[in-house]
Amino acid sequence: MAEENVKSTESARPSGDEQKPDFHIEENAFSNIDHIIGVVSGKGGVGKSMVTASLANAMTLQGFSTGILDADITGPSIPKMYGIKGSAESDGNGIYPKMAANGIEIMSTNLLLPNEEDPVIWRGPVIAGVVKQFYTDVIWGQLDYLFVDMPPGTGDVPLTVFQSLPVDGVIIVTSPQDLVRMIVTKAYNMAKMMNIPVLGIVENYSYMNCPHCGEKIYPFGESHIDEIAKELGVPVLGKIPMNPEYAKASDAGDFAAVNNTSIDEAAVALRSAGKKA
Structure with a gap:
């Protein structure tokens, strides 16, 4: 289905002066969102949700109003990271996101299930429909x-x-492993095919600091992300070390207190992201 959709999108691309079809859906009437940033990865296990939460925390600390739409429908982790439980409330106007301790608004399938440990056994079209509803039916209010x-x-x-x-743009998350070139390039190529700007790359699990001498240790081998980013023509926006405190905060539902300074450059890139038309 996804491959067919990509092909149909490619065939719908204009030639000459033809106007490109607009498939964008309308946000909720009570939402006003300035910037929408996708956080993507070519494979699982790279800590993408942790990077998403770190970016949201960073922008919140700078005084911006921020939200997280948890589109990982079958494997949501954002509510647990922020210690959010219970069901999202709704009325005739739509669904209200839950708020984290630091003011970040969050919507996730975990907030719609009777039990957060219930599996989501849905087919692709249903999952895609829920993602759309998280934009059309959720009352995000004013978000930067x-x-x-x-x-x-x-x-x-x-x-x-x-x-x-x-x-407005995507940030690609990866880790320093042998397949990184292919993984990053796949995510990059998809964004470019869909005409979405790639703001940059964040490398997670980049290294760890020796607890005794402070020397950097590279458990996954030396990073090649700089040369890959140069080939693709995009910046590296951060190299995040392996930090057990981040995992501890996630498990405790206290990620709102995390200030991950390793993505400071990403925060600069986000401030430069263009407003939607």
């Missing part, structure tokens, strides 16, 4: 930044987000 935490890969959900939401 809405971060979309996407599932890994280049399947239905990223395609739906890129086609349906007015995304």
Whole structure:
């Protein structure tokens, strides 16, 4: 289905003076979102949700109103990271996101299930529809930044987000492993095919600091992200070390207190992201 949609999108691209079809959907009437930023990865296990939450925290600390749309429908982790429980409330106007301790607004499938441990066993089209509803039916209010935490890969959900939401740009998350070149390039190529600007790359699990001498240790080998980013023509926006305190904060539901200074350059890039038309 996703491959067919990509092909149909490519065939719909204009030639000459033809106007490109606009598949964007309307946000909720009570929402006013200035910037929508997608956080993507070519594979799982790179800590994408942790990076998404770190970016949201960073912009909140700078005084911006921020939200996270947890589009990882079958594997949501954002509410647990922020210690959010219970169901989201709704009325005739729409669904209200839950608020984290630091003021970040959050919407996730975990906030709609009777039990947060219930599995979400839905097919792709249903999942894609829920992602759209998180934009059309959720009352986000006035937000400077809405971060979309996407599932890994280049399947239905990223395609739906890129086609349906007015995304200002994406940040690619990766880790220093052998397949990094292919993984990053896949995510980069999908964004470019959908005409979404790539703001830069964040490398997670980049290194760890020796607790005794402070020397950097590279458990996954030396990073090659700088040369890959140079080949693609995009900046490296951060190299995040392995930090057990981040994992501890996530498990305790206290990620709102985390200030991950390793993504300061990403925060600068976000401030430069263009407003939606």
